[in-house]
Amino acid sequence: MNTANTPSHEMAADRFARRITARLSSGANDLPYDISERLRAARTQALAKRKVTVQVRRIAPAVVHSGHAAALGGGSERSGWWSALVSAVPVMALLVGLVVINVAQDEQGTNEVAEVDAALLTDELPPAAYSDPGFVQFLKTAHSSN
Template structure:
């Protein structure tokens, strides 16, 4: 660090300290004029905020201990994520891919069967040759049979 940056850091800290002192003094002066019920509500809110902060601090201290214990139990059971962990992670992926392949096969089979049904109807029906060139023939084929 250079001497200039040291001085600017010290200057910034002193400015922050002076601002904090002025704000605290102004708040203290005006605190005497605040009605009693508002003072009590502020005190109650302060106590709740402090209680919540203490609880958060306690849970953050105990969380890593629980996470380490859970990780150790998993490592003991599965052998540090060896074969069984890999198998458990790979099986859902294989099943997903297999399902997608089966869906694709089923959809294409349905399309082929629908086209074969239409072809069979066309070839088995007695139609004049002019029907094949008629623009309304497609609508005729789509219409339900009586």
């Protein structure tokens, strides 16, 4: 057991478990055969579960504390330029997507302005008529008479 990285409560629990084990082992010689076999099977199962728990703890090699938040770090398994490259791929995809959306919106706005300009230039009225204040009154009276 590595005592340098183990919290004190885990060490205390480990000492307590060793004392209980020693006490149970000392009285196991006086038990009948069937009970001692059941105890041996229970110990084997407990050890198997403890091994699984220890393996689960090794999945997250580092916990990084930042203020009130904690994040799992990659540890030494993923380090170097390959890790930086892999983490930069989603950021690059986001930037490319934003550029594509910006270009598409600019093109759509340009097409709408071009349609309005084409309609104004191909109309029978000159463009100056649309800015004339009397033309709006003309349109209102012409529309109501139809």
